Amino acid sequence: MTIGPGGIRRGAGQVFSPRMKLDQVETLGEIKLGFLLTKGQLEVEVFCACQLPPSSLGQPPDTYIKTYLKEGEKQIQKRKTRVIRSTTSPQYRQTLKYNMSDIQGRHLLVMVWERQKGFDHNQPIGAVEIELGRLDLSRSMTCWYPLYPLASRQIGSVVSP
Template sequence: MVSGSVMSVYSGDFGNLEVKGSIQFAVDYVDSLKELHVFVAQCKDLAAADIKKQRSDPYIKTYLLPDKGKMGKKKTPVVKKTLNPVYNEILRYKIEKQILKTQKLNVSVWHRDTFKRNSFLGEVELDLETWDWDNKQNKQLKWYPLKRKTAPVALEAEKRGEMKLALQYVPEPAPGKKLPTTGEVHIWVKECLDLPLLRGSHLNSFVKCTILPDTSRKSRQKTRAVGKTASPVFNHTMVYDGFRPEDLTEACIELTVWDHYKLTNQFLGGLRIGFGTGKSYGTEVDWMDSTPEEVALWEKMVNSPNTWIEATLPLRMLLIAKISK
């Protein structure tokens, strides 16, 4: 029942290797194609993942922040057994220029390890809001010194807005239902406040809910999408049944807020409401990571059956549990 597969936007090993060396790349916006082009040329003097043979198997990843979803990620092929890889690859993003000016470009270097976690070798981050797109020199190849990991800290510190919600635990089903004596958890998503604007004022947000450890599509519910506001009102109630008293200790409500744009959904922030024990049904899990505020709401709900418990909680970055097919 418990799924150990977790997708992290920060997956990898950040602490094993020192950060050294530099990367050469150029950025350009092609107006006729409405595309951002990142020309990754080469790296030099990278850290050695294989210390004995003094070599690594490096590749480059690029992200447009704050979207670290699948659509915002691009990468080069791996160049094996070298500390000075040459790529000469163009990574392309189809994106409107006005939206691009609200983004940051994150370029990171990684060692590819087939049997272990990939190792972080350094990164560069450019603020595209202040980038001078008319300066021809900015379109030319430049060397940038690689730096230690800063993106996760910066993203965690970003204001992702808040969610106003209420929870209720109903220990027994309504009279007349011929069901075993299991209860229901009711989740009332009222509204979100001050969501981050990824595309100017064109936000089109909705909320997904999953009761972990059940990551099946059957477990997933969602609100309607509300557009053109950073403080959408949903006023949507979701009901999950089959809760035995012992399940309240092992389960966790995952609420995530998304911006729907064209064919993609961009993650804005989320909550995980449970006891935050790090374990579920005896298995250690990454998603049982509730903050003290989230734990407090869950405890009040468990201790006050048949009563709506309301709270306004800050949205945060999450390791997103994969949805099973």
């Protein structure tokens, strides 16, 4: 992990899009991801997250991860993990796969979501965007990524089931 201008921390290949809210240096926790290119597929290992904020009710949140390949601002090929209940340090241990031919020139958007109870919309906790071309995919790699909030104007355009 490196520290950039203004104290902004970032993991390997991490980039910031206009939808990220970077007016605060404080992060919303971290996520540990692994990358491996094998048999024509990119395997994204979602290991765990830590230091996630509690829910609006002050309880440990029920969370899951959604990933998208991004082409410009367009999000394509969504993948999701299962929900991990009641913890600010969830252990996901799931592998999400993308075809190698689909990742060329694209970014990977990884979002941590809090599942709401009842009929409320699920809420994004934080996100990381990774430029896949900046990663050395010739070998297995694992990295921690700080999570940053999404700009409030963007949250309405990213509704989760």
